[in-house]
Amino acid sequence: MTLTALSQFSLPFLMGSGLNVWSETLVGFNVWGLPLGLIILAAIPLVFIALYSLTYGVYGERKISAFMQDRLGPMDVGKWGILQTIADILKLIQKEDIVPTSADKFLFVIGPGILFVASFLAYAVLPFSSAFIGANLNVGLYYAIGIVALEVVGILAAGWGSNNKWALYGAVRSVAQIVSYEIPAAIALLCGAMMAGTLDMQQISILQSGEYGFAHFYLFQSPIAWLPFLIYFIASLAEVNRAPFDIPEAESELVAGYFTEYSGMKFAVIFLAEYGSMFMVSAIISVVFLGGWNSPLPNIGSLALNTWTNGPVWGAFWMIMKGFFFIFVQMWLRWTLPRLRVDQLMYLCWKVLTPFAFISFVLTAIWEIYVP
Amino acid sequence: MSNQSYTVIFYIFAAITVCSAAFVVFTRNIIYSAFSLLFTFFGIAALYVFLSADFIAVTQVVVYVGGILVLLLFGVMFTNNIMNPGEKTEVINIIPGVFLLIGVISATLYAFYTDDSWVKTGNLFQGSVVERIGFETMSRYVLPFEMSSILLLAALIGAAFLARFDKTEN
Numbered sequence: 055m056t057l058t059a060l061s062q063f064s065l066p067f068l069m070g071s072g073l074n075v076w077s078e079t080l081v082g083f084n085v086w087g088l089p090l091g092l093i094i095l096a097a098i099p100l101v102f103i104a105l106y107s108l109t110y111g112v113y114g115e116r117k118i119s120a121f122m123q124d125r126l127g128p129m130d131v132g133k134w135g136i137l138q139t140i141a142d143i144l145k146l147i148q149k150e151d152i153v154p155t156s157a158d159k160f161l162f163v164i165g166p167g168i169l170f171v172a173s174f175l176a177y178a179v180l181p182f183s184s185a186f187i188g189a190n191l192n193v194g195l196y197y198a199i200g201i202v203a204l205e206v207v208g209i210l211a212a213g214w215g216s217n218n219k220w221a222l223y224g225a226v227r228s229v230a231q232i233v234s235y236e237i238p239a240a241i242a243l244l245c246g247a248m249m250a251g252t253l254d255m256q257q258i259s260i261l262q263s264g265e266y267g268f269a270h271f272y273l274f275q276s277p278i279a280w281l282p283f284l285i286y287f288i289a290s291l292a293e294v295n296r297a298p299f300d301i302p303e304a305e306s307e308l309v310a311g312y313f314t315e316y317s318g319m320k321f322a323v324i325f326l327a328e329y330g331s332m333f334m335v336s337a338i339i340s341v342v343f344l345g346g347w348n349s350p351l352p353n354i355g356s357l358a359l360n361t362w363t364n365g366p367v368w369g370a371f372w373m374i375m376k377g378f379f380f381i382f383v384q385m386w387l388r389w390t391l392p393r394l395r396v397d398q399l400m401y402l403c404w405k406v407l408t409p410f411a412f413i414s415f416v417l418t419a420i421w422e423i424y425v426p
Numbered sequence: 427m428s429n430q431s432y433t434v435i436f437y438i439f440a441a442i443t444v445c446s447a448a449f450v451v452f453t454r455n456i457i458y459s460a461f462s463l464l465f466t467f468f469g470i471a472a473l474y475v476f477l478s479a480d481f482i483a484v485t486q487v488v489v490y491v492g493g494i495l496v497l498l499l500f501g502v503m504f505t506n507n508i509m510n511p512g513e514k515t516e517v518i519n520i521i522p523g524v525f526l527l528i529g530v531i532s533a534t535l536y537a538f539y540t541d542d543s544w545v546k547t548g549n550l551f552q553g554s555v556v557e558r559i560g561f562e563t564m565s566r567y568v569l570p571f572e573m574s575s576i577l578l579l580a581a582l583i584g585a586a587f588l589a590r591f592d593k594t595e596n
Contacts, residue, residue: 160458161457191480192555193480193481193555193556196481196484197484199488200492201484201487203491203496204487207461207491214503226500229496229500233492233496
C-alpha cells in the first residue's frame with residue numbers, strides 16, 4: 055500500500071457523524087485503481103454474519119434452549135462451554151465432503167451457495183448505523199423484500215439435487231411456505247412504508263428519530279401499527295423456516311428436510327444462511343417499526359439520555375441489539391410452541407394473516423390521510 | 427469507479443445473461459435449463475441497474491425470480507421423464523426456422539446500420555423514481571393499472587375455483 059493510498063483512509067471514527075460517511079469513505083478508498091473499499095464494504099456484513107452466528111447464533115441458541123428446558127447445555131469445552139462452537143467448526147471442517155452417488159452433483163453443490171448468497175444479499179440495504187449502509191438505494195425496503203425470493207431457488211436446488219424424497223418434500227414445503235408468507239409480510243411492511251412515505255431504509259430510520267426516543271418509533275406512532283408489526287413478525291418466522299413454522303425440516307417426519315443429505319462444510323453454510331436470514335428479518339422489522347439505529351431512550355428534562363446515546367457508534371450498537379432481541383424472541387418461541395401442520399400453516403397464512411394485513415393496510419392508509 | 431471498470435462490469439453481466447440464456451435453450455436437461463434461467467433474470471436485473479432503473483431491476487427480481495421461476499421449477503419437477511433427455515418433439519421445422527432466424531437477424535442488422543442513432547428522451551429524471559412511478563400509475567396510467575388488477579383478480583378466482591375441494595363428489 056502506498057502512502058497516498060494510506061492518506062485517503064483516515065480512521066472512520068474520527069470523521070464526524072454525517073449520513074453514510076463511513077460507507078462513502080470506504081467506497082472512495084482505492085488501491086492502485088482497484089476499488090478495494092467496495093470489497094471491504096461487502097465483507098463487513100459477511101464477517102458480521104460469521105461472528106454473530108458463531109457466538110450468539112449457535113452457542114446462544116444452545117444455551118437458551120438448555121436453560122428453557124432446565125438443562126445446562128454445552129459445558130465441557132472452555133469455561134461454560136464457550137469454545138464449544140469453535141470445536142464444532144473444527145470438526146465440520148475436517149469432515150469428509152460427501153456427495154451422494156445418485157445426487158445431481160451440480161445442483162447439490164450450488165444449492166447451499168445460492169442459499170447463502172440470497173440470505174446475504176439483503177444486507178446491502180440494511181442501515182447498520184447512521185454512518186454505515188452498504189448501498190443507499192431509494193428502493194431499499196422493496197429490494198430487501200424481493201431478494202428473499204432467491205432463497206427459494208437455492209432451497210429447491212438443494213432439495214432436488216439431493217435426490218432424496220425427504221429432501222424434496224422439505225424443499226417443496228419450504229418453498230410453498232416462503233412464497234405464501236411473502237404476501238402478508240410484504241403488505242405489513244407496506245404499512246410501515248406508508249407511514250414513512252419512502253422506501254429508503256436510511257430515510258425511514260431518520261424519520262423515526264427524535265428527543266423522546268421510543269415514542270417516535272412507528273410502532274408507537276399510530277394505534278394500528280402493532281397489527282402489521284405482529285403480522286410481519288409471524289410471517290418472518292415462516293420465511294426463515296423457524297419454529298413454529300419449521301415443517302420444512304420437521305425432524306419427526308422428514309429427517310432434516312431439504313438438507314438431509316448435507317454434511318461437513320456444506321451443512322455449515324446452510325446453517326450460516328439460516329442465521330443470516332434470521333438477523334436480516336430482525337433488522338428489517340427493527341428498521342421499519344422500531345427506529346433502526348435510533349436510541350429508544352427518551353430525554354427526561356436535563357437528563358438527555360437520547361442525545362447521549364445517539365451517534366454512529368451507538369447507532370450500530372442499537373441496531374445490532376434490536377436485531378439480537380428479535381433473534382432471542384425467535385429462539386424463545388422455538389422452544390415454547392409446537393410445530394404447525396401443513397394445512398394449519400396455509401390456513402394461518404391465507405385466512406388469518408392476509409385478511410388482517412389488508413385490514414391493517416386500509417386502516418393505516420386512513421390514519422395517515424386523515425389523522426395527523 | 428472509473429468508466430473503464432463500468433464497461434468491464436457491464437460486459438461481465440452481459441456475458442452472464444447471454445451465456446445462461448444460451449444454456450437454457452441448448453441444454454438437454456430441463457431442470458438445468460430452469461435453474462439457468464435464474465442467472466439470465468439476474469443478469470437482466472443487473473443491466474437495468476446499469477440503466478439507473480433500480481425500481482424496474484428489483485421488480486424484475488420479484489416477478490421473474492420470485493414468481494415465474496418458482497412456478498416453472500415446480501412445473502418442471504411435476505413433469506414425467508425429466509431425466510430422459512433423449513425425448514424430442516415430433517414437430518421439427520428446421521428449414522422455416524433457419525429462414526426466420528436469417529430474416530430476423532438481417533432485419534435487425536439493417537435497422538442498426540442504416541439508422542444507428544438511439545432514441546433519446548428530452549428530459550432526464552433526477553432523484554427518487556418511486557414517487558414518480560406511483561404518481562404516474564395512479565394518474566395517467568390508471569386505466570391499464572385497473573385493467574390488469576381485474577385480470578389478476580379473475581385469474582385468482584379461477585385458480586381458487588379449479589383447486590376447490592368438490593364437496594358433492596365426496
